Amino acid sequence: MTRTTKKAAAKLNAAISGAIKRFAPPESLTVDEWADKHRRLSPESSAEAGPWRTKRTPYLEEPMRAFTDPKVHKIVMVAASQVGKSELELNIIGYIIDQDPGSILYVHPTIDDARKFSRLRVAPMIRDSKPLKAKVHDVKAKDSGNTILQKSFPGGMLTLTGSNSASALASTPARYIIGDERDRWATSAGTEGDPWALAEARQATFYNAKAVEVSTPTIKGASNIETSFYQGTQERWCHRCPECGEYSEIVFDAIHFEPEAKRVRGKKVWSLKGGVSWACPACGCLIPEETMRRQPAKWIAENPDAYKKGVRSFWLNAFSSPWTPWEKIVLKFLDAKNDPQRLKVVYNTLLGQLWEDRGDLEDEDTMLARREDYGTRPDGTPVELPDGVLVLTCGVDTQDNRLEYEVVGHGKYGENWGIVKGYIMGRPDTPEVWQRLDDVVDHVYKFKNGRGLKISITCVDSGGHFTQEVYEACRARQGKRVFAIKGKGGDGIPYVSPPTKVPIRDNKKITCWLYTIGVDAGKAAIMAGLKVQEPGPKYSHFNRHPDAGYDLNYFNGLLSEKLVLTSTRRGDRWAWEKLPGHNRNEALDCRDYANAGLKIINPDMDAVERRLRGLEEQPKPAPQRRARTKRSSSSAFDDW
Known part of the structure; x- marks a missing residue:
């Protein structure tokens, strides 16, 4: 080869070498390996600027590796603040640009959030x-x-947008979707509907599409990230106990500390006596924080079968963060514990837990633990009525495919007992359903000594699609004091109003009695009673027997609503609203109707107690008889 030829070849190689480099195959790296090799933390956004080290946040290794797993098409990360979830997203973006290019749609709650994230x-x-x-x-x-908001690179483009931007979510196809702070997204992208559904629709043409959904948790039952998490493998970051070797998640309920408060200029200031430790749920041993931070940890899946569907989900709190001392978390909790709004922030951002704003009401777990064993009779059957019950009432809620009922025992001074909560499946326009309700109403509920009580009054909800059928059934059972009721919401409406006669099927000659119930007043009384902590006046007891029906679903329904102040054109008013995640409130309604029944009959509890004890009542002077006019008609109500 001549010198001239060599020079020409060198020039050609120099000219095409840059282009040829573009055809070099990507390195065989996972996301975490790519980050360890190429990623540098920027001083503007990190207190530890310099080369990325996955070992600093070992809990991010598995979510990053899941992204390069060909069997996984969706990753869900529920995490407290400042544990590195944004770095997870950035490492994935960097990997895509450098190793596996494609169009990326990165969705933030708003356009402003997207601009800020892009710059910073x-x-x-x-x-x-x-x-x-x-x-x-x-x-x-x-x-x-x-x-x-747009960054081009060979093989793709990164588009940053907000969840409220319908045009950006419904236009260009995208192989990758990353959703940041999913629980803060708009409910609808303009008028186009669910932003996540719009974004996912853009992946339809990609067989190798991947989605990443990340967020701090928010409100129980109203959290999008919670829903996505439960569709996946449901993995928790668990540490090994140095005493028993079992792996468990470190959660706030297992953290032990001794708080100390003092007042500085009238303000309470919290401190801790000694250190903070963790109680292993497996062996009960108390392990100091510094010991637990040195223990091995790993992700443990509660729903591993979801991997077959290609969805891996992870849940992480701040107790695993290398930057957040446990003492700081505890002090934040103590400072906020009496302020629901501040406490919500602590639950979401540090404890990594969903928040349920119950006001000052108990939660379901507390109520489950409050249940009691009513005892067993000599023949081995369960005691249905504890001592103290004097009157039984029944509340019935009418649904399209069933009747739900609760039998409630009432004692002196407002003390009450849940006797049985049940369902009668079937349409309310069929006689079999009402015959089974007769079994509940006619049943004799027994004390331990064998004596019994029957239900004094039953209140049946007449709302819904079977109003006329309820009227007919109640008319036929007036002799058993089974009455139709109609609930009416609103502040200031009396709990019980005098009944009215209503025609059945527009026939004024065939009527039944209808009571109007001020349900808001009844709910307020129920919730006030649930706050009473010691057995006695107004205390609510619940039967622990598994056949009694007082399970998690019951308490989820009983505690389904709270009283909130809302603003209207006519001014502020108090109203009962369902808590997020509590879709069924039949248990609350049944208790409300049963209590209304007691209000209707208004029994003399002292007299009932004397009769049950077999005591003789002191004789009363006989009332003077007076002439009565001829009654135009008779009814159970007229006889009261």
Whole structure:
């Protein structure tokens, strides 16, 4: 080869070498390996600027590796604040740009959030990571094709947008979708509907599409990230106990500390006596924080079968964060514990838990633990009526496919007992359903000594699609004091009003009695009673026997509503609203109707108690008889 030829070949190689490099196969790396090799943390956004080290946050290794798993098409991360979830997203973006390019749709709660994230997190990452800087031109570069919200690179484009931007969510196809702070997204992208559904629709043409959904948890039952988590493998970051070797998640309920409060200028200031430790749920041993931080940890899945569907989900709290001492978490909790709004922030951002704003009401777990064993009779059958019960009432809620009922025992001074909560499945327009209700109403409920009581009054909800059928059934059972009721909401409406006669099927000659119940007043009385902590006046007891029906679903329904102050055109008013995640409130309604029945009959509890004890009542002077006019008609109500 001549010198001239060699020079020409060298020039040709120099000219095409840059282009040929573009055809080099990507490195065989997982996301965490790529980050360890190429990612640098920027000083603007990190207290530990410099090379990325996965071992610093070992809990992020598995979620990053899941992204390169061909069997996984969706990753869900529920995490407290400041545990590195944003770095997880940034590492995935960097990996895509450098190793597996494709169009990325990165969705934030709002456009402003997207702009801020682009400037403060994405741009510094590109600037400080050599492979990314070589592939993504600076926004200021002439004809770069890049803006704050769009960044082009060979093989794809990163588009940042807000969940409220329908046009961005419903236009260009995208292989990758990353949703940040999912629980803060708009309910609807303009008028187009669910933003996540719009975004996922853009992946339809990609067989190798992947989605990443990340968020701090918010409100129980109204959390999108909670829903997504339970569709996946449901993995928790668990530490090994140095005493028994079992792996368990570190949660706040297992954290032990001794608080101490003092007042400084009238303000309470909290401190801790000694350190903070963790109680192993397996062996009960108390382990100091510094010991637990050195223990091995791993992700443990509660629903591993979801991996077959390609969805891996992870839940992480701040107790695993290398930057957050446990003492700081505890003190934040103590400072906020009497302020629901501040406590909600602690639950979401530090404890990594869903918040349920119950006001000052107990939760379901507390009520379950409050249940009592009513005892067993000599023949081995369960005691149905504890001592103290004097009167029984029954509340019935009418649904399209069933009747739900509760039998409630009432004693002196408002003390009450849940006797049985049950269902009668079937349409209320069929006689079999009402015959089975007769079995409940006619049953003799027994004390331990064998004596018994029957239900004094039954109140049946007449709302819904079977109003006339309820009227007919109640008319036929007036002799058993089974009455139709109609609930009426609103502040200031009396709990029980005098009954009225209503025609059945527009026939004024065939009527039944209908009571109007002020349900809001009844709910307030129920919730007030649930706050009473010691057996006695107004205390509510619940039967622990498994056949009694007082299970988690019952308490979820009983505690389904809270009283809130709402603003209207006519001014502020108090109203009962369902708590997020509590879709069924039949248990609350049944108790409300049963209590209304007691109010209707208004029994003399002292007299009932004397009769039950077999005591003789003191004789009363006989009332003077007076002439009565001829009654036009008779009814059970007229006889009271």
